[in-house]
Amino acid sequence: MSKVKLAVFASGTGSNYDAIIQAINHGKLDAEVSLLVCDKPNAKVIDKARQNGTPTFAFDPKQYSKKEVFEAKIVDVLQEAKIEWIILAGYMRLIGHTLLQPFEGKMINIHPSLLPSFPGLDAIGQALETGVKVSGVTVHYVDAGMDTGNIIAQEVVYINDETTREELEQAIHKVEHKLYPETIQKLISRGESS
Template sequence: MKDKAQLAVFASGTGSNYDAIDRAIKQGELDAEVAILVCDRPGAQVIEKAEQNKVATFVFNPKDYQTKTDFEAEIAKQLREVKVDWIVLAGYMRLVGPTLLSAYQGKMINIHPSLLPAFPGLDAIGQALQAGVKVSGVTIHYVDQGMDTGKIIAQQPVKIEEDMTREGLQCKLQEVEHMLYPKTIQQLIKEGE
């Protein structure tokens, strides 16, 4: 029997996708373990959630390092120590550099609140509302050196109702994210066995 896939969840905020992954694991829908949480914002809510689950954390302030290469080298060291199989970006608000990309090529995924290639980058929800599109959605993709440019793994559309607020659309998108992300991670783990 193969050990469960070891995940590193990278997050910068409240950790709603971290929660969804954790819930899927506890419910037996995701055959994996969160080996470590990596967070670039000391004080972010997601840290407390990981600590409550007795998940190892690596919390850092990028300003404490001279270069991105320096902090990514430290992250890579932490990931090797806990034998991470997959990196799962879950609201990690910075571009990943070559140090981590080369070490985890094809084993790093991200979730984004739009139907890529539409509305990449920051504030995809605001971009969609501003553009007046009728459909947005959620994309899960491999991470490459660009911003939300990696090969698409899964997408699910979300209809934008008339008079929908930013908060309303965000809630609808998060419902989809919280179902689609664990399901897609499980699919990738099964394909990799």
């Protein structure tokens, strides 16, 4: 039986891409990353994808007249690769209707807070600035809003008065790298969508 085909979308270093690849290599995630989509042609995640033999579609949004145009191109690339699930892993763009509609219920994101608290950019900084004692990680379905889709899984990370930004980032990444592959496996094994 062929494995479920995932496309990972990332904009940066690709630590969650790494975690997904590791989970696959260790038999904890029964899928394959068939495509990496990246909106930053010089991002480090592209090198990681090459090293792992993952086909890559990297693009510069500024080369397109509008979001609908590059999203239509992405949809073509995804359909050509027969992608079944889209896994957002540090992809720093709001998804538009053009991309969302054909993959609705088959697109998930990971966010470094306990949503609905601290959506959007720099959730870790927002948590520290507010002085909360609990933050964490959320995996959720993607909808047209900013981190507003239905929540699938959450895990808590505790913060104390001495916690530095670096320590909180490390703690959250550690949870992300375990929770995301586990959640993806649960979803694909149930064949579930929102």
